[in-house]
Amino acid sequence: MNAETPADLPPLPAAFSALLDALIPPDARPRVEASYTSPKAVVFRVNPLRAREPATVLASLAPLQPEAVTGADGVYRLPATDRATLTHHPLCAEGSLYIQGVASMAAVWALDPQPGEAVLDLAAAPGGKTALIAARMGNQGRLAAVEPVRARFFRLKANLQRLGVRNAQLYLKDGAQVGRLVPGRFDRVLLDAPCSSQAQFTRLDPASWAHWSPRKVRASAVLQARLIRSAADALKPGGVLVYSTCSLSPEEDECVLDALLRERDDLTPESLPWPVDLPSLPGLTAWRGQPLHPGLALARRVLPTEWTDAFFLCRLRKRT
Structure with missing residues (x-):
């Protein structure tokens, strides 16, 4: 039996294709489509x-x-x-x-955790980024890993044990409450936020987008807004916050950050450490006719290709 050609495969959801039309430059579109x-x-x-x-x-x-x-x-x-x-x-x-996907690793490279610091992973399961943080810290210092879903929490615990992480304390807790409970506690905070999971899309399996919709994007953005406020509250003055998602939608990415930056003036976007030549675009400074914080141009939207997944990340510094 011959392998299916792209023309034989089911199309991506129309709303998602429209998003690609709005975001992806024409010269990058063929590689993205092929992914x-x-x-x-x-x-x-x-x-x-x-x-x-x-x-x-x-x-x-x-x-x-x-x-x-x-x-x-x-x-x-x-x-x-x-x-x-x-x-x-x-x-x-x-x-x-x-x-582990290289774009996922890039979130930890952007965080740049150091031995001896206090670091928070606010949405930690299944633990790949948490373990990479521990490795960058040399298992020295305090690493707090938070996960609110019981089944995912125990998967996180098992993964960290298997990967040799010894400096992590795990919390079965709603991450949106952490900033209120321990304000100004951490040198660095990673929020790899729950999202609409567009990085999982593949035309080889229509089930990969079966639960996706623009409504899910909007619902994810509401949760992300709660979590990023908690992350910012938990951060020490002078500390670094990295926000990331596996979504391409600006509503889950720049728009969440724009709302935070408009609410508080103690956070500033920074350039990202970028050791690997990942195919990416700068963050948006306008979307759907609305201006966004100009500093968001320093964010990165990693494009899906034959070896990379869709990803978004931004690094913020809290003023001393």
């Missing part, structure tokens, strides 16, 4: 909290031949055809390596 019609390359990182030297880990993956991701130490990619083999490899089970 929805084939399986993505698999990206993983060697976990320094568990692993031996990366060269030893890579040798143990033979006959797989990972390609190093330029600019990101210990990060590699393999063709999509190797995903199942990698997923079931003993190195994954023991936590020596972790499958």
